[in-house]
Amino acid sequence: MKKLLIAYHSMTGGTEQMARAAARGAAEEAAVEVRLLRAAETGPHDVLDADGYVFATPENLASMAGLMKDFFDRCYYAALDRINGRPYAALICAGSDGQNALRQLERIATGWRLNAVAPALIVCTHAQTPEQILSPKQIAAVDLERCYEIGAALATGVALGVF
Numbered sequence: 001m002k003k004l005l006i007a008y009h010s011m012t013g014g015t016e017q018m019a020r021a022a023a024r025g026a027a028e029e030a031a032v033e034v035r036l037l038r039a040a041e042t043g044p045h046d047v048l049d050a051d052g053y054v055f056a057t058p059e060n061l062a063s064m065a066g067l068m069k070d071f072f073d074r075c076y077y078a079a080l081d082r083i084n085g086r087p088y089a090a091l092i093c094a095g096s097d098g099q100n101a102l103r104q105l106e107r108i109a110t111g112w113r114l115n116a117v118a119p120a121l122i123v124c125t126h127a128q129t130p131e132q133i134l135s136p137k138q139i140a141a142v143d144l145e146r147c148y149e150i151g152a153a154l155a156t157g158v159a160l161g162v163f
């Protein structure tokens with residue numbers, strides 16, 4: 001059975017909702033096993049074992065979240081040249097920007113020779129004050145639907161072997 005790994009980090013819940021929506025979409029494809037894992041609990045074996053990936057991270061301090069970076073740091077060389085050409089999609093949850101986190105993620109994915117099979121999705125929560133930024137997030141249904149569709153498309157392509 002083909003496997004789709006969804007690795008994510010989330011502090012105030014926004015990215016987690018996006019990752020879970022992608023997982024629900026991917027689960028529509030019965031021929032693919034979906035593994036939804038927090039980045040801190042994801043290791044090289046999980047990366048090598050998967051046929052495709054969704055990477056989901058907040059942007060914090062103009063960077064991908066530290067624990068997402070830690071995941072890539074721990075897995076990068078163990079997986080280098082062993083996952084070439086596999087498909088992936090990127091989901092970013094940001095306050096108002098998200099571009100730097102996406103750029104970093106895409107550079108790593110390029111190093112891994114992964115194949116971006118869906119346009120990256122940046123969802124902004126528009127939190128401005130420290131209180132808003134630290135509060136639990138609620139991602140709009142329309143954005144969760146886009147995450148769902150990305151997960152579904154990725155899983156379908158993995159199942160059919162079209163990527």
Ligand SMILES: Cc1cc2nc3c(=O)[nH]c(=O)nc-3n(C[C@H](O)[C@H](O)[C@H](O)COP(=O)(O)O)c2cc1C
Binds near residue numbers: 009013014016098
């Ligand atoms: C320490 C910190 C730094 C942040 N820096 C940025 C930033 O540089 N750019 C941005 O667009 N959002 C920034 N944010 C906002 C988060 O990206 C936003 O709150 C998002 O919802 C976090 O995702 P999460 O809910 O999955 O934790 C920052 C939030 C925190 C806590």
